[in-house]
Amino acid sequence: MTSPHPSTVSGGLRWLALLLAVLASGLAAAAEGVLVLGRISDDPRRHYEQLRPLLDYVVPRMRSVGIREGRVLMASDPQQMISYLRRGKVDWVTETPGTGLLLADRAGARPLLLTERSGSREYRTVFFVRRDSGITELSQLLGKTIAFQSPASTSAYLVPAMVLRERGLPMNLMVSPLEGGDVGSVGYVFANTGSNLATWVHKRLVDAGSFSDQDWESLQRMSDSYRRDLVIIHTTEPVPRAMELVSANLEPEVAERLKQVLLGAAEDPQARDALRQFFRTTGFYEPDARDRAALEALRRGARDVREALE
Template sequence: MSATPARLACLLLAFLGFFPGPGAAWEPDPGEVADGELVLGRISDDPRRHHDPLRALLDYVVPRMRSVGIRRGRVLMARDFQQMASYLRRGRVDWVTETAATGLLLAERSGGQVLVGTERNGVAMYRSLIFARRDSGIRSLADLRGRSIAFQNPQSTSAFYAPAATLLDAGVELEILLSPKDRPRSDATGYVFAQSESNIGTWVHKRLVDAGAFSNLDWNDLGRLPESMRADLVVIAETPDFPRGLEIVGSGMTAARVERLREVLLGAAADPAAREALRRFFGTDGFFAIDEAQRAGLQRLRDSAQQVRSRVE
């Protein structure tokens, strides 16, 4: 069956980058948040997969915010950090769920604030590990000069921002590589994005890159790093702990709505009616208030993330 002129035009626009193509669900220019509406956002390269978990949590939250005028909810995805920061600044989204570093940067760029932390699979805090092969001769961060490291993606806290900042703090400069086969200059560490934690471990084990970085949870996950591979690897550096995730609210939300959303999220773990919504929301066990020690840690993480964005990206 031949394509219609209209379909051909849409396919051409998708190819040129005006539309994201089949399977995506972007809104190219979402309007202002409607009165009585709560918009939950997330940065995603697979919006169809992430829509349902966000929708499940919204369906639990919205009825519990009627006292502050919320009557309906909507999910809004962004394709990258810049787009989500713009949505927050312009009042297109009220609330964003993100990893710690990305969430902190979004809050700063938009004038928003950290609402609560997100616990997942029984874990509220975790840390990053930088590792290499035992037989590589790499035992310190300084040894990575002239070598390569695999991160996950530019939005990851545990597999990009935190380990990249650790390298910079140690005086090791970073430069992006064209591929794992590319090599950096002798006084810098070259980095590539492997897109998944499993790829990171495999690339290091197979010597495609010299080192890798991801969380201590991934290190102990036999599905992502089998014992037969882990036995050949050694951890050369660890970062301080940081939250698994953060919930960020924009500056356009009223104080009453911010406080009610905080109450609903903090109370969800003790509410049997929330159990299924939390399970579908990326395996979340609940949300937790950020204490003073954690706020100090988040400040350090934010400063580190800013350093990475200014010196690396």
């Protein structure tokens, strides 16, 4: 068997390189004109149905900046979304402020607008206990246990953990509410849902719980026994409810047009259903000095929590 002539091999390699270059340019061209909306999700099907209508509203209004198509891309966790943003696979992300600021820190995402949901622009975190627990202030949680919702929650993990750490209270992760806390720290556990969290406090599986004031109001409407037996011992300063971010690689004119379309959506009857499906959004707005100060405090505190506890 004879070996191929060197010139034949080199010629074949040149053709292969040319083919790969053409394919690469074709892929790049196919990506032009596409706006990709991303979301970190543990339920992609449900979240897709919530995201798609607003994307379909936005895309036709961005033709002036070359946008012709919209796509949705889900990430399973913040690390995957950070990777998507760094590689330019996502243009626009909607998130809670805690996770949004993490994407800004680690992937260079740029905050675009804040989001009003159900007519509310902000929430506060509340700490609550059983009325008969004897606990009336945060310092009394030392040696006790508290339930948070999940590590991804701003109002039901990052903010309350920040508050406890600011007060010098050591914290210790528990694998179960049945584990019990240590004398010299606040034991914390994740309940996964707000209803679980409240039930654990009510049934004395943990001493305290913490989530948003909106969750507290829903709880009070839901159950007479919760309203009778549970009491708030501390309420935090307000934090913006949600935020929209764009990739550091998104062209400035595209980002600016996206901002203008979103700012005008609340006044457009054609956007009403899409906004409602988009996590009950009632509008978008630009942050003022108070919002920026709250976000900066959250950024610093969340960074401290992640470094200390995770």
